[in-house]
Amino acid sequence: MSIRHHLSDPMLIAYAAGNLPEAFSLVVATHVSMCDTCRAQLATFEAVGGAVLAAESAALSDGALEAAMARLGAPEPALAMPKPKHTDLPAPLLDYIGGSLADVKWRSLGMGVRQAILPTSKGATARLLYIPAGQAVPDHGHRGTELTLVLQGAFCDATDRFGPGDVEVATEELEHTPVASSDGACICLAATDAPLRFNALIPRLLQPLFRI
Numbered sequence: 001m002s003i004r005h006h007l008s009d010p011m012l013i014a015y016a017a018g019n020l021p022e023a024f025s026l027v028v029a030t031h032v033s034m035c036d037t038c039r040a041q042l043a044t045f046e047a048v049g050g051a052v053l054a055a056e057s058a059a060l061s062d063g064a065l066e067a068a069m070a071r072l073g074a075p076e077p078a079l080a081m082p083k084p085k086h087t088d089l090p091a092p093l094l095d096y097i098g099g100s101l102a103d104v105k106w107r108s109l110g111m112g113v114r115q116a117i118l119p120t121s122k123g124a125t126a127r128l129l130y131i132p133a134g135q136a137v138p139d140h141g142h143r144g145t146e147l148t149l150v151l152q153g154a155f156c157d158a159t160d161r162f163g164p165g166d167v168e169v170a171t172e173e174l175e176h177t178p179v180a181s182s183d184g185a186c187i188c189l190a191a192t193d194a195p196l197r198f199n200a201l202i203p204r205l206l207q208p209l210f211r212i
């Protein structure tokens with residue numbers, strides 16, 4: 001898989017620090033599971049975090065480390081790993097969807113575009129988007145940040161082409177009209193922390209209904 005669009009360092013650092021809303025963490029974890037580059041970068045940031053923790057624990061009062069270790073108790077025998085099921089889903093998405101993309105409960109957004117909102121904590125929304133081949137998502141802007149990760153197929157907007165594993169980070173400055181490639185449907189995982197800003201009236205009217 002040749003991935004050209006990656007997560008930013010601040011995004012990876014926020015993920016490593018546990019500072020992202022669940023919807024964003026899900027997109028980051030899914031991209032990282034598909035992308036060797038970001039996985040290596042994340043490991044670096046996690047090592048830095050570990051070094052900070054080690055330095056801090058050295059400053060704890062005498063006996064604090066022993067007390068914490070004692071609370072952990074005796075090591076438990078390792079759990080038997082469940083057999084990996086045959087699936088077309090990256091691992092972090094399995095718990096949110098079930099077995100495969102075929103199990104997704106889609107809701108129509110019109111013009112063949114479909115979505116499925118995934119259950120995450122409040123503060124940001126995660127959704128799967130299904131865009132039929134050649135179809136455009138209505139032109140929209142962003143009030144916050146939108147992360148869009150391609151799981152299958154590809155889409156293009158004014159900035160570039162995004163294929164499987166690529167992630168687009170859209171901020172308030174970007175207005176775009178993503179169009180699915182004509183080769184086939186495009187399935188994306190997207191996270192937003194504020195409602196999108198549609199330029200056309202009909203999508204604007206439908207917005208509250210679809211929580212988009």
Ligand SMILES: [Zn+2]
Nearest residue numbers: 006007035038
């Ligand atoms: Zn990456």
